[in-house]
Amino acid sequence: xxxxxAQNHPLSSSKYEIELLESTDFGGTxxxxxxxxxxxxxxxxxxxxxxxxMGKMCNQVCKHCHVDAGPDRKEIMEREVMNHCLKVIxxxxxxxxxxxxxxxxxxxxxxxxxxxxxAIDSEINIIVRCNLTIILANPKYHDLPEFYKENKIEVVSSxxxxxxxxxxxxxxxxxxxxxxxxxxxxxxxGYGIPGTGLVLNLVYNPxxxxxxxxxxxLEAEFKKKLSNQYAxxxxxxxxxxxxxxxxxLEYLQRSGNYEAYMEKLISSYNPSAASNVMCRSTVSVGxxxxxxxxxxxxxxxxxxxxxxxQHIKDWKQNALKEREIVxxxxxxxxxxxxGSSCGGATA
Amino acid sequence: xxxxxNPEDLKKFGNIGDFQKSMADKxxxxxxxxxxxxxxTAREKSLIxxxxxxxxxxxxxxxxxxxxxxxKGCDEEQMMEAVHVAAAIRGGASLVHxxxxxxxxxxxxx
Ligand code: SF4
Ligand code: SF4
Numbered sequence: 001x002x003x004x005x006a007q008n009h010p011l012s013s014s015k016y017e018i019e020l021l022e023s024t025d026f027g028g029t030x031x032x033x034x035x036x037x038x039x040x041x042x043x044x045x046x047x048x049x050x051x052x053x054m055g056k057m058c059n060q061v062c063k064h065c066h067v068d069a070g071p072d073r074k075e076i077m078e079r080e081v082m083n084h085c086l087k088v089i090x091x092x093x094x095x096x097x098x099x100x101x102x103x104x105x106x107x108x109x110x111x112x113x114x115x116x117x118x119a120i121d122s123e124i125n126i127i128v129r130c131n132l133t134i135i136l137a138n139p140k141y142h143d144l145p146e147f148y149k150e151n152k153i154e155v156v157s158s159x160x161x162x163x164x165x166x167x168x169x170x171x172x173x174x175x176x177x178x179x180x181x182x183x184x185x186x187x188x189x190g191y192g193i194p195g196t197g198l199v200l201n202l203v204y205n206p207x208x209x210x211x212x213x214x215x216x217x218l219e220a221e222f223k224k225k226l227s228n229q230y231a232x233x234x235x236x237x238x239x240x241x242x243x244x245x246x247x248x249l250e251y252l253q254r255s256g257n258y259e260a261y262m263e264k265l266i267s268s269y270n271p272s273a274a275s276n277v278m279c280r281s282t283v284s285v286g287x288x289x290x291x292x293x294x295x296x297x298x299x300x301x302x303x304x305x306x307x308x309x310q311h312i313k314d315w316k317q318n319a320l321k322e323r324e325i326v327x328x329x330x331x332x333x334x335x336x337x338x339g340s341s342c343g344g345a346t347a
Numbered sequence: 348x349x350x351x352x353n354p355e356d357l358k359k360f361g362n363i364g365d366f367q368k369s370m371a372d373k374x375x376x377x378x379x380x381x382x383x384x385x386x387x388t389a390r391e392k393s394l395i396x397x398x399x400x401x402x403x404x405x406x407x408x409x410x411x412x413x414x415x416x417x418x419k420g421c422d423e424e425q426m427m428e429a430v431h432v433a434a435a436i437r438g439g440a441s442l443v444h445x446x447x448x449x450x451x452x453x454x455x456x457x
Contacts, residue, residue: 165422206417206418211418212418213389213390213418213419213420214384214419217390217419218419221390
């Protein structure tokens with residue numbers, strides 16, 4: 001399967017995506033909902049997390065991917081941009097650095113970058129969003145679990161279901177089996193095992209046009225099934241709602257689910273999830289160094305609204321803290337039901 | 348096309364209070380309470396609801412509890428087994444009545 005970009009698909013244009021999202025009236029704009037909740041304009045509470053997208057290159061081509069990542073994507077972060085990130089982390093006492101992609105490990109500077117972040121402060125929480133299969137994709141990645149352990153990395157990995165059929169339908173043939181192998185490798189060196197301090201969290205997102213159920217309930221079910229059937233352990237499960245952009249938007253349209261899904265997101269708007277959206281505490285850095293309110297806005301090319309501080313090299317903490325967050329209809333994905341963020345449910 | 352069942356009508360379920368508010372309010376409060384996490388998990392209740400939806404053959408409930416069961420992490424096999432429970436009870440309920448038929452046959456036969 002190719003990325004939307006390689007297919008020249010209209011939905012690979014962020015302009016087209018935004019027009020589509022704005023053109024359909026599903027009974028209220030996100031702005032008007034925020035206004036009703038007394039949250040418009042949406043402002044940051046503080047900048048705690050720097051989420052860095054190290055590139056769109058990936059060994060997988062998942063059907064729901066909001067990055068439109070894949071082996072055919074060549075956009076990856078250069079060392080120069082990473083150096084600017086290191087400066088920002090050092091000077092602004094960033095407490096959490098969240099590395100994502102694509103598969104961040106495919107960036108040739110990945111290990112160097114992680115070690116440099118760790119060298120700044122042994123207490124920084126460094127998260128790597130690891131797709132699991134990368135560990136088995138090539139012998140040069142087989143020692144990644146050891147590398148994570150040495151650098152006290154929190155590993156966050158997607159596993160949409162505890163069986164092969166649903167996982168593979170979303171993430172590609174054979175992904176479930178490889179993911180289980182990789183999870184066992186992580187477990188073997190202590191990841192996900194109580195008392196080791198090595199954190200392995202899983203991400204659940206629905207494999208279809210429906211919302212995630214209760215995080216607590218799904219976590220209990222995943223723990224039971226993965227432990228009993230596959231001898232796999234993990235710490236927490238984060239439930240994440242699929243945001244209607246990029247490849248998931250393409251799926252919604254192709255399957256005739258777009259309108260019903262948007263209606264469901266909008267009718268499930270939850271003000272307390274809205275006050276906890278992750279963009280209020282995060283700044284997201286793109287592979288080319290531009291700054292965004294979140295990884296979704298990054299993919300829609302909606303840069304941060306802080307003139308003079310739109311690129312990592314021009315980082316101005318105060319301007320970013322005072323910025324108004326750029327919102328649009330896709331944001332309903334973060335505020336439906338129990339809410340959704342890179343750390344799971346928010347309400 | 349006019350049909351007795353229209354999927355769009357499911358969204359209007361909440362409007363039943365327009366004609367009789369206090370009873371609707373009580374019903375929806377009760378309904379919400381029933382489906383909460385309790386001695387049974389919300390997931391188990393969703394599968395029971397899915398089975399009952401098939402037993403009472405309500406298309407609205409079948410749609411609603413198919414989505415709800417999937418949201419709660421049930422897979423196709425579990426959902427189909429729930430429907431088989433409904434089918435077994437329905438079939439069994441018919442068949443167990445045959446004991447009455449058998450009794451009657453015996454009663455009136457030489
Ligand atoms: S969802 Fe993750 S693993 Fe899948 S294609 Fe996108 S970046 Fe790669
Ligand atoms: S999509 Fe991004 S900007 Fe919109 S609410 Fe979610 S985190 Fe915030």
